[in-house]
Amino acid sequence: MISKTPKEFQNAVLTKMTFSPYHNENCTIYKNENNPELGYFIKYSRDGYYDFGIGDYTIPSDFSLSFNHKEELIRFGTVYLGKTEFEIDDSPISSFGPSSFFVVEKGIKGKQSWKKGQHFHGAEITIYKKYFDEIIKPNFPNTIGFNEFITNYTYHYLPLEIASIIQNLRSLGDVQRLTPLYLESKILESISLINDEINSSPENAFTNQLNYGEIKIGKDRYITLTASDANAIQKAHYILTKEACNPPTIKSLSKMVFLNEQKLKAGFSAKYHMSISQYTNSIRMTMAENLLSTTELTVDEIAKTLGYNYSGNFVKMFKKVHGKTPLAFRKMKF
Known part of the structure; x- marks a missing residue:
């Protein structure tokens, strides 16, 4: 079988997961009631326009x-746990592990594989081109479109x-407190944030993903990144993602990926x-949000889990990012 959509x-x-659908007012929960240990998948949807899935x-x-999908769409989200293998036609076999991601798909063809016993945990938003054509562009004509991105390329x-x-x-979806109105407001906010990032500078995180060329170091010095350098930087990103709570030093990381510190940082x-x-x-900070929202761990315990030697440093960083202390953030969530 080859899926067409x-x-x-x-x-x-x-x-294949042996899941059956159970429809609620705002979402559909997929699970195997005879084998609850297999977990679940929750889907919130405005049919034909966008989906939000939690697995x-x-x-x-x-x-x-x-x-073999012809449909145009944007997908973005975070994989918290799990690794899958896939092959896009005319490209080498690739794998995808825990990381945030963003991809624009159009005319994508290939194969994806899963292995018994693998555990996956993640959440993603899918926005179909119909939503941009019928909702976004008529009302906000200067908003980004699909052409601003490299097609079928995963931005990590x-x-x-x-x-x-x-x-x-x-967090809201897991406890079935997510409403359609709130979901759509956050999808619009996400589109706005991506739009702001793209328009903030011709050199941004999205436009710089493939074509590195020369990069500036210091006031008047430039260096060129080769394909080998790009692969080393991507490997460093993977290591940092995996070891975020106990990241290696720049010196250690440069040795691990065989790239000098200056090129690695720049x-x-x-x-x-x-x-x-x-x-x-x-x-x-993303992990901290999750722990504050879904566990009863103390601030000290969360700080230790995240690799902070002193909880005061964790509190200071959290407040810098979120504008409030971890305890104030937790109280706001409940």
């Missing part, structure tokens, strides 16, 4: 699915504000639009 592909995955499930058996980046929106929606900033320390802090 993203919806058909998702239904095929849920069938926390374990693969029951090996399977692969082929796809989201502005921190959008990562926080995804986390907030996930190249990382050019590609991801933030410094290495800003990136690890953004992941820590």
Whole structure:
């Protein structure tokens, strides 16, 4: 079987998961009542316009699915846990692990594979071109469109504000407190934030993902990043994502990816639009939001979990990012 649409592909995955749909007022929950240990998938949708999905499930058996999708759409979100393997036609086999992501899909064809026992946890928003054509463009004609991005290329980046929106929606969706009106307001906010990022500068995190060229170091010096440098920077990003709570030093990281410190720091900033320390802090703060929203761990325990030696440093960073202390943030959520 080759799926012809993203919806058909998702239904095929849920069938392989042995999940059945259970419809609620605002969402559909997919699960196997006879095997609850497999987890669940929750889908909120305005049919034909956008979807929001939350997954926390374990693969029951090996399977692969082929796809040939003509539909245009934007997908973005965060994978908190899990790694999947996929192959796009005319491209080498790739894998995708825990990370934020953003991709514009059009005419995408290939195959994706899953392995028995793998556990996945993540949340993503899918916006179909119909929403831009019928809702966004007629009312906000100067807003970004699909042509501002590289098609079928996964940007391993989201502005921190959008990562926080995804986390907030996930928390509400998990307890079925997410309403259609609130969801759509946050989708519009996400589009606005991406629009602001693209328009803020001709050199931003999205436009710099593939074509590095020369990057500036210091006042008047430029260096060129090669394809090998780009691969090393992407590997560094993966390591930092995986080890965000105990990140290696710049010196150690440069040795791990075989790239000198200067190129590593400058190249990382050019590609991801933030410094290495800003990136690890953004992941820590997203994890902090999750722990504050979904657990009863104390601030000291959360600080320790996130790798802070002193909880005061954690509180200071959290307040800098969110404008409020962790306890004030927790009280706001309940």
